[in-house]
Amino acid sequence: MNPIIKHSIRFVLFILLQVFVLNTIPPLHQFIVPYIYFLYILWLPLGISRIWLLLLAFIFGLTLDYFTGTIGLHAAPCVAIAFLRPFLLKLLLAQETAEAGYMEPGHKSMGWAPFITYAVLLTLLHHSYLVLIEWLQFGNFLYFMGKVAGTSAISLLLMLIAELLIPRREKQRAVK
Amino acid sequence: MRNILLFIRRYFTFICFLILQILCVILLSRSSKSHETIFSTTANEVTGKVNQQYSGVRQYFSLRETNRLLTEENARLRNELTNNYIDTASTQLVTTDSTLRDSLGRMRKYTFLPAHVIGNTITLQNNFLTIERGSAQGVQKGMAVTSPQGIVGVVVEAGPNISRIMSLLHRNSKVSAMLKKDAVTGSLEWDGADPSYLTLRNIPKSSVIKKGDTVLTSNYSANFPSRLMVGTVADILSESESNFFSLTIKTGVNFFNIQYVYLIENVRYKEQLSLEQTTPTRQ
Numbered sequence: 001m002n003p004i005i006k007h008s009i010r011f012v013l014f015i016l017l018q019v020f021v022l023n024t025i026p027p028l029h030q031f032i033v034p035y036i037y038f039l040y041i042l043w044l045p046l047g048i049s050r051i052w053l054l055l056l057a058f059i060f061g062l063t064l065d066y067f068t069g070t071i072g073l074h075a076a077p078c079v080a081i082a083f084l085r086p087f088l089l090k091l092l093l094a095q096e097t098a099e100a101g102y103m104e105p106g107h108k109s110m111g112w113a114p115f116i117t118y119a120v121l122l123t124l125l126h127h128s129y130l131v132l133i134e135w136l137q138f139g140n141f142l143y144f145m146g147k148v149a150g151t152s153a154i155s156l157l158l159m160l161i162a163e164l165l166i167p168r169r170e171k172q173r174a175v176k
Numbered sequence: 177m178r179n180i181l182l183f184i185r186r187y188f189t190f191i192c193f194l195i196l197q198i199l200c201v202i203l204l205s206r207s208s209k210s211h212e213t214i215f216s217t218t219a220n221e222v223t224g225k226v227n228q229q230y231s232g233v234r235q236y237f238s239l240r241e242t243n244r245l246l247t248e249e250n251a252r253l254r255n256e257l258t259n260n261y262i263d264t265a266s267t268q269l270v271t272t273d274s275t276l277r278d279s280l281g282r283m284r285k286y287t288f289l290p291a292h293v294i295g296n297t298i299t300l301q302n303n304f305l306t307i308e309r310g311s312a313q314g315v316q317k318g319m320a321v322t323s324p325q326g327i328v329g330v331v332v333e334a335g336p337n338i339s340r341i342m343s344l345l346h347r348n349s350k351v352s353a354m355l356k357k358d359a360v361t362g363s364l365e366w367d368g369a370d371p372s373y374l375t376l377r378n379i380p381k382s383s384v385i386k387k388g389d390t391v392l393t394s395n396y397s398a399n400f401p402s403r404l405m406v407g408t409v410a411d412i413l414s415e416s417e418s419n420f421f422s423l424t425i426k427t428g429v430n431f432f433n434i435q436y437v438y439l440i441e442n443v444r445y446k447e448q449l450s451l452e453q454t455t456p457t458r459q
Contacts, residue, residue, distance in 0.1 A: 058200075
């Protein structure tokens with residue numbers, strides 16, 4: 001499938017999943033909010049230009065914000081992880097893998113250990129930034145620490161399930 | 177000059193990142209202050225359309241519950257009909273209408289407008305509801321919103337056909353509420369923990385409170401009519417360092433499955449607000 005169409009469909013699906021499924025689940029606790037929408041940014045192809053990555057992340061975050069009514073709350077962390085993503089990938093990947101343009105970060109293309117490091121670091125960064133914005137408006141330090149830990153744990157669990165459940169075909173690998 | 181261009185070219189991504197971050201912060205600060213953001217009316221119409229489609233499907237699953245609530249409300253309202261009462265004298269004709277003046281010569285202060293909820297969040301710290309009514313149908317910013325079971329929130333943004341309500345489950349939401357039995361007034365807030373419980377602050381320790389006491393909207397609120405249902409007292413927290421109780425209130429309305437709401441317009445809302453905002457001059 002054409003990558004542009006594929007990622008556009010994914011864009012819509014992730015927004016709908018977050019807004020109409022995950023945001024409507026009755027919360028278990030104040031600290032545990034299931035977020036998975038930013039997996040879209042994590043799954044964008046390796047070869048995407050950095051400017052496009054930033055702009056896509058901004059539009060993606062803003063779309064979610066217009067649904068939840070908090071304009072800019074999700075866009076800011078999305079842009080932050082999109083900015084740091086290339087640096088992290090460069091550290092974690094071997095040279096030849098990083099050059100394969102259409103490949104996406106995943107356990108198949110990267111291997112389990114680097115992918116989990118990549119996911120954990122960006123998830124923690126995303127949630128720390130998101131909760132920090134909330135913390136500046138209200139709350140205390142315990143709220144900040146608790147919510148970052150709780151939300152990151154549930155997000156990572158969801159991302160692991162998504163990674164195992166959704167088979168993403170790696171064309172580049174098949175050709176090799 | 178050449179060096180500046182080289183600098184910009186070299187750090188183009190970083191500059192882009194900074195610009196987008198600053199844009200986010202500006203949007204965020206503007207939206208939390210005034211709820212009037214760039215493109216928000218257009219964007220609300222678009223997200224509203226999507227919400228509408230989804231809620232059309234979801235509605236079917238709660239039809240039974242909605243029917244029950246509406247029947248209960250109908251029964252309550254039927255009990256208040258004028259033809260349930262008989263006049264002692266048969267010389268007077270009593271008519272019910274919705275004009276500005278009723279038969280006793282009293283002026284109308286509140287008008288009610290029903291609306292269908294098409295979007296609702298409860299899991300975030302700042303929750304909003306989206307309803308299918310807008311300025312074209314007479315919705316204005318600041319109107320109070322209630323449901324048959326209890327108050328819901330306040331209108332913060334009114335598009336042409338879709339409006340957004342700041343739910344009681346919003347960290348900046350503050351409504352004046354009182355205890356039914358002795359009319360002691362406090363401020364109703366949300367601590368962000370559980371969507372079924374609110375907090376009522378500033379109740380003096382002199383008042384005697386029991387679990388299960390009813391909490392109503394107070395007489396002091398500009399947009400809410402007085403004595404609307406808010407909820408019941410679920411827990412009483414006594415703060416040792418202050419002279420006030422902090423009460424946990426079980427909300428009357430169930431935010432998880434809210435379907436229909438009423439918008440309440442206070443005809444004298446603007447008059448009251450403008451008067452309260454002026455600083456009193458010394459005579």
